Amino acid sequence: MIICPLRQLRRTTRAGDIILNPEPAAGGLKTAFLENRAALFRYLCARKVPPDEAEDILQDLFVKLEGLKSGPVAEPRAYLHRMAENLLYDRRRTAGWRTSREQAWVASQLGVSREADGRPSAERQLIAREELRLISEALAALPDRTLQIFRLYRLDGLRQREIAVDLGISVSSVEKHLRRAYQAVVQAQESLVTGNPPRVRPTGDET
Amino acid sequence: MIQKTPQEIRGEAIAWHLRLREGASADWDAFVQWLEQDPAHSDAFDTISRADAAIEPEAVPLHGQPTPANDQDRDEATTPTPGEALDYRPGGRRSDTPDCAHHAADDARWA
Numbered sequence: 001m002i003i004c005p006l007r008q009l010r011r012t013t014r015a016g017d018i019i020l021n022p023e024p025a026a027g028g029l030k031t032a033f034l035e036n037r038a039a040l041f042r043y044l045c046a047r048k049v050p051p052d053e054a055e056d057i058l059q060d061l062f063v064k065l066e067g068l069k070s071g072p073v074a075e076p077r078a079y080l081h082r083m084a085e086n087l088l089y090d091r092r093r094t095a096g097w098r099t100s101r102e103q104a105w106v107a108s109q110l111g112v113s114r115e116a117d118g119r120p121s122a123e124r125q126l127i128a129r130e131e132l133r134l135i136s137e138a139l140a141a142l143p144d145r146t147l148q149i150f151r152l153y154r155l156d157g158l159r160q161r162e163i164a165v166d167l168g169i170s171v172s173s174v175e176k177h178l179r180r181a182y183q184a185v186v187q188a189q190e191s192l193v194t195g196n197p198p199r200v201r202p203t204g205d206e207t
Numbered sequence: 208m209i210q211k212t213p214q215e216i217r218g219e220a221i222a223w224h225l226r227l228r229e230g231a232s233a234d235w236d237a238f239v240q241w242l243e244q245d246p247a248h249s250d251a252f253d254t255i256s257r258a259d260a261a262i263e264p265e266a267v268p269l270h271g272q273p274t275p276a277n278d279q280d281r282d283e284a285t286t287p288t289p290g291e292a293l294d295y296r297p298g299g300r301r302s303d304t305p306d307c308a309h310h311a312a313d314d315a316r317w318a
Contacts, residue, residue: 039236039239043235043239046239046242046243046249047242047249047252048246048249048250075231075232076232077232077235078230078231078232078234078235081230081232082227082230085227089256089260092253093257093260128261132261132263132266133266135258135261135262135266136266136267136268139266139267139268139271140268140270140271140272141271141272142271142272143271143272143273144270144271144272144273145271146271147267147268147270147271148271150267154259154262154267155264155267159229160225175222175225178225179218179221179222182221182224182225182255182258182259183217183218183221185258185259185261185262186221186254186255186258188258189254189257189258189261
């Protein structure tokens with residue numbers, strides 16, 4: 001049983017959101033962008049973005065910086081990489097990547113062939129619901145403590161260190177619980193792709 | 208070069224996903240190096256991002272299974288000293304890439 005008083009109301013974060021330092025000038029970020037443009041381009045290439053699309057993303061990123069009200073950021077280079085990653089993510093999602101490279105990868109890793117996707121949206125919605133159901137099941141099979149830590153991290157947006165302090169455990173313990181929870185989520189998703197039943201207790205037998 | 212299994216790569220991708228949420232610039236540099244080691248790494252990272260994004264709050268159950276007593280013991284045994292807590296940065300004490308053998312050992316302890 002975990003009793004975890006939230007010391008304050010925290011906004012729910014989207015996965016990958018970073019917490020902004022609310023001060024200074026976006027001008028600093030633009031300077032940082034120009035200084036780190038090559039590194040960001042390399043990052044996008046490492047993320048398997050074709051060069052012309054990488055240029056598009058960097059252009060989008062710069063335009064976003066123009067409209068940014070927030071000020072100085074503690075780690076501008078990290079911040080810019082996160083922005084690039086988010087832009088990339090949005091593009092892949094919009095392009096319907098669930099059936100493209102990502103699933104092709106899963107299929108190739110698991111030796112499952114998969115036809116091209118021309119499914120109607122109603123079917124996609126059914127699949128999305130099934131996906132959520134599998135994820136929910138997989139999470140419910142986790143130890144309660146692991147699930148509580150996952151909720152604090154993913155739904156309440158707490159940092160690992162904050163969770164560690166709240167629960168009186170080490171940060172590395174928090175990370176272990178989170179890794180286990182994410183393994184369960186990813187395996188639930190794969191079970192949908194392959195049609196195999198999810199292995200909700202992937203790391204060992206219950207005795 | 209020893210080929211990593213998809214499961215190992217997935218474990219590393221999860222560790223990166225966690226590390227980068229609070230990642231400093233140096234973490235991103237290390238992440239790029241990991242990505243460049245193997246094209247499969249980028250795909251695995253996509254898989255984790257997508258899985259995470261698929262989670263809707265209402266789909267997350269309020270309670271899991273009763274926690275085994277030995278979980279409690281392990282947590283207490285690893286309570287950090289104040290200095291340790293201050294030092295911590297995700298992955299900060301490890302080499303550039305999250306350590307797979309370390310993960311495997313963790314998994315064994317979950318069994």
